[in-house]
Amino acid sequence: MSDVWRELPLFGRPRVDESGVQPGWDAELAAVREAASAALAQHPDAAAADAFDAALPAPRVRRDGTPRPTKLAELDRAVYAYLDLCARIGATAAVPPRAAGAVALGRAASAPTEIRAVIAGHSLRATDADWSFGRGPVLEDTAAALLDFLGGRSLRAPRPPSR
Known part of the structure; x- marks a missing residue:
């Protein structure tokens, strides 16, 4: 019974050295x-x-x-x-992936009701970056387009992946 904590999701990961992790962005x-x-x-x-x-x-x-x-x-x-x-x-935006993902996640969590209604129950995925978050069917677009939508700057909502 003393090892039950190892089965919990937050405690089951192997320990790693995190001394190099810096606070902030x-x-x-x-x-x-x-x-x-x-x-x-x-x-x-x-x-x-x-x-x-x-x-x-x-x-x-x-x-x-x-x-x-x-x-x-x-x-x-x-x-x-x-x-x-x-x-x-007139440049194509190439938002650095970690910055785009962090800001998108923050915006999704605090989005107005209209935007949350669109993304609720879905995963959001950037097609030009290696990040996604959420659960459910995937909605995708470029990182810049997702940021524009989540920031209320565009009415173009992310869409399911084309097959």
């Missing part, structure tokens, strides 16, 4: 910045670059001067600023 925010730089290198536009920079959250620091970890809400702002940038300069 700093790496994903950096990836979004890199994606924006790459888009601007292909389609230079100083005004669009300034608008992107202005939309990003200011770095936060603790009282001792060390940086605070990036919050999901800050990553969310950066991802949507990147989508705005791409739309403005």
Whole structure:
């Protein structure tokens, strides 16, 4: 009876070294910045670059001067600023996969009733990234299109995979 806990889903995984795991979304925010730089290198536009920079959250620091970890809400702002940038300069958005998945999951969890009604009972899958979440029949689209829908910026809902 003492080993019953091993059968529970959260405790049955083998132990691994997680000392390298960093708190926050700093790496994903950096990836979004890199994606924006790459888009601007292909389609230079100083005004669009300034608008992107202005939309990003200011770095936060603790009282001792060390940086605070990036919050999901800050990553969310950066991802949507990147989508705005791409739309403005006519670039195809290539949202970094981990950033897109994290923001999409956060948006799905807090979406308005109309959006939750569409995605309820389904799995959402990005066709251009290696992430999905949810349970049930799959609805899919590109990561950028899923983010636009979940953010209330598009009425184009994800669809079942074509056969």
